[in-house]
Amino acid sequence: SQTIHQWPATLVQPVGSPLSLECTVEGTSNPNLYWYRQAAGRGLQLLFYSVGIGQISSEVPQNLSASRPQDRQFILSSKKLLLSDSGFYLCAWSVSGMTPTIYFGEGSWLTVV
Amino acid sequence: QKEVEQNSGPLSVPEGAIASLNCTYSDRGSQSFFWYRQYSGKSPELIMFIYSNGDKEDGRFTAQLNKASQYVSLLIRDSQPSDSATYLCAVYYYNQGGKLIFGQGTELSVKP
Numbered sequence: 001s002q003t004i005h006q007w008p009a010t011l012v013q014p015v016g017s018p019l020s021l022e023c024t025v026e027g028t029s030n031p032n033l034y035w036y037r038q039a040a041g042r043g044l045q046l047l048f049y050s051v052g053i054g055q056i057s058s059e060v061p062q063n064l065s066a067s068r069p070q071d072r073q074f075i076l077s078s079k080k081l082l083l084s085d086s087g088f089y090l091c092a093w094s095v096s097g098m099t100p101t102i103y104f105g106e107g108s109w110l111t112v113v
Numbered sequence: 114q115k116e117v118e119q120n121s122g123p124l125s126v127p128e129g130a131i132a133s134l135n136c137t138y139s140d141r142g143s144q145s146f147f148w149y150r151q152y153s154g155k156s157p158e159l160i161m162f163i164y165s166n167g168d169k170e171d172g173r174f175t176a177q178l179n180k181a182s183q184y185v186s187l188l189i190r191d192s193q194p195s196d197s198a199t200y201l202c203a204v205y206y207y208n209q210g211g212k213l214i215f216g217q218g219t220e221l222s223v224k225p
Contacts, residue, residue: 101147
């Protein structure tokens with residue numbers, strides 16, 4: 001069966017520091033991968049999605065970036081965090097070319113102080 | 114107009130009652146609709162999806178879709194306190210490169 005792992009689960013970072021969140025999917029190949037963010041009390045905002053290695057689509061222009069160095073690995077990064085980057089970050093996957101049901105990882109809580 | 118709209122709630126129902134959650138969307142070309150449940154501090158989990166007009170039942174949950182009115186709903190029968198959570202409606206937008214767009218979510222509280 002397919003599983004998705006995301007880490008770290010929680011982190012507290014100072015303003016201006018870098019960020020790296022990592023996500024891996026097991027049990028499937030060539031998945032579509034997604035990064036969502038959920039600010040406190042808000043809905044899910046799609047940040048990036050990827051249909052293949054090196055193929056990244058950005059939804060929101062900001063100081064975040066994403067990379068997909070391997071088929072089942074998705075990384076969210078920032079060079080300098082802002083206070084507004086605080087939130088709940090969710091990695092998700094779906095089967096490529098099939099019904100677009102997506103499944104979420106456990107999420108990463110980021111607090112920028 | 115927002116792409117996917119939900120009433121934020123909170124919606125409060127007594128235990129054993131039917132909870133009705135509603136969602137509207139703006140893209141007439143959308144074909145796939147999803148309901149997720151999110152407990153506080155946790156990631157969303159899929160409840161069910163619906164593609165065709167009409168009703169789709171899964172246990173205590175029934176999804177209803179009306180494409181002409183661009184409206185999708187979720188009914189929860191015999192509501193339990195454990196159903197208290199935020200319910201997220203999601204719509205698949207084919208005309209935007211294939212993206213799942215979420216509504217803001219409706220908070221449901223089931224009172225014992």
